[in-house]
Amino acid sequence: MAEKKDPYEAKDTGHEWDGIRELKNDPPGWWMTGGYISIIFLIVYFVLYPSIPLVHGYTKGLLGWTQVDEYKSSLAEIMSVRAPFEEKIAKKSAKEILADPQLSQFALASAKAVFGDKCAPCHGSGGQGGPGFPTLADDEWVYGGTIEGITESITGGRQGMMPAYKATLSEQEVNDLVAFISGLNTGKAHDPGKAVFLGQTAGQADCVTCHGEDAKGNPDVGGVNLTDKIWRFEGTQEGIKRTILHGVNQEDDKETRKALMPTFGGKLSEGQIKQLAVKVFMFGGGKKG
Amino acid sequence: MEDVEAPATPTPGTLGKTVSPPPEPESTDPAVDHEEIEKLYEEAGHWDVNLGEETIHAKRIQGQFRRIKWYVASIYLLYFLGPYLRWDGRQAILFDIPARKNYLFGITIWPQDVWMLSLVLLTFFIALFTATALAGRVFCGYICWQTVWVDVxxxxxxxxxxxxxxxxxxxxxPWSLRKFRIKAVKHSIWLTLSALTGITFTAYFTDAYGMWRDYxxxxxxxxxxxxxLPFLIGSYIGVGFMREQICFWLCPYARIQGVMTDPESILPAYDKGRGEPRGKISRDGSTKGDCIDCNxxxxxxxxxxxxxxxQQEGCITCGLCLDACDxxxxxxxxxxxxxxxMALVESGGKARLNILKRPRMMIYILILAGAMAGVVYGLVNLTPMKLTVIHDRQPLYIMLSDGSIQNGYTVKILNKTDNAATFKLSVSGVKDASVELLNENTTAPAGKMLTLTARVKVGADDAPKGVGSILFRVYSDGNPALDATYGSSFVGPK
Structure with missing residues (x-):
């Protein structure tokens, strides 16, 4: 191109190996310029930014820039985006949040992390529940599925209670009761079992107080609906029998069913709880009104 | 693509330097204006292949190829006018990057339609291949903005x-007031044109009129x-100063196209058989070849x-030497x-093949037709809405208290129209399936995405064992064009 210098005219270094001479050709000017600019950049960078490690600490640089500050400022930036939503959520009840499409959308996205931390270990990431842990996505609620009920469950936690009947009911009574209960949702009547259920036999079982005479449960006291297809614990004959014999949360019974949801009232903020309630409601099982 | 009979790139400093003094005027041929020819020799005698060490000042020549070049170059007027065209009360051509919408007259192209862009690019590439196989670097010579801008x-x-x-x-x-004045005017005009080039490009991405107001x-x-700025600097330096050096050393297409010509491609070529031995025209009725070596x-x-x-790497096949020689x-x-x-085969005395008998042309035309058909298909089938239904991954299904099976879905509806639309949802494909939306608001604002959470419930006996399929239909009563279906799956217990 423009520079037509003969490379063989360059200065000879005097080094020669088997007839191959080493010449001293300077690198192109633009290359060297690039190198000098890099050195200047390096010096400027070292002066402005933290760079040289010392025995105790490091040089801080004139700009005072740190990664932690950068993290804090980006965190503040995120918080400032969220602040208007958080403010609205603080002022509104969970029900009002649910009715506002924008806020409920924010709540769903925002509650995802908290749900994953606090709820998913037992209830599953999609609210599908697990053995011994209630499904949040279905339409059966032990303590009521309204948005208020859900908020209350998260805030105060829940502790199930059912007495153990292994001491009070006879073997026959228990078997009759199991047959009656497992027949409830298949439509098979079992009159001796019904008598046990209503407490009309010698054992005087006290089922109706919580489960109601129609066995449809009572959300106010956490009485489970026994007539539907969803079982809080196992729905097999053996499972039902175990629940009757050993009850729920009986301290002195090793075989007892455990049903304990921790309290989140003090651990999560009110806003977080409202957002969680919206998320749980939106799993699909929430009851309107 | 090197010529069979010539060294590839002439070495600088060896060409055009062997001009002998004009011979004695002796001819009596009245048809030849000898004074005119003397001038030619005088003017062009010093010409040399330039590899960047000096600015090429090419002589301008009239002729048919010159005319064609102006016609083709005038297409670029559309580039400068494009941003100011209006359509339906908005900018006719607008690439709205922040809103992720591209307007092309009556068509709105969303990011979802961008697959067509790949076909458009393919069309351009294959069109370039085809043109190159037909007529060498015809793109470089006539259409390329570098050539056109340098020309202007x-x-x-x-x-x-x-x-x-x-x-x-x-x-x-040496510098004088006159030289300074001429150069200053020239560079101001160049800079103005360069700035206009850049500003026009920018105008395609924002409101053109508002942009001028802002300027x-x-x-x-x-x-x-x-x-x-990049366009301004690129035009001013690349076109004003670097000129042909861009084509020699910077442009990749120059090299790619060089290898895409074949012996059937027509290229500007010197008829050596007729022209040689070249020599100065003499007035004694010379028997030399037709080339009078006027340069x-x-x-x-x-x-x-x-x-x-x-034919050589520097040639952009612009046809100006044809005008000059003629x-x-x-x-x-x-x-x-x-x-x-002339094609290489023709210089050997053979006729060119019909383009339909050249396999490479057939392949190019097939790809070209396929790509263009794809773009046309895409444009014809641009839908005013986009529907996506995503089955919940966790849980796959839920049994409800009455034993029925429920599946959850996220329904995403993109309303591409300019008006808000209220959507309805129905499902088919699974017996007695009922669908419920958890959202009360089913109105998607103009150009916005609406995300709905849907629950589909199927009775215990009707639910498929394992994975079945289900069809979602989303439609709007207000606009019959807003109607789309999407196939998803419905999962039941095995």
Missing amino acids: YTWIEEKLEGHPAQRRALDKA FSLQGSFYIWVTP LCVAVCPMGVDIRYG SVMEKVGRPTGLIRY
């Missing part, structure tokens, strides 16, 4: 500084000031090559076409 910039230069000899003299002359009031976003073909070449050495042949009374569009 040097035209301005000629208007201000005069013909090539005057321009060379002015470049060499004049020195306001507007950072982007409208920065985006034109005009070199003088007019914007790339500074000598086409008589055969004009000289007319002057000396010899048949035109000494330099003409």
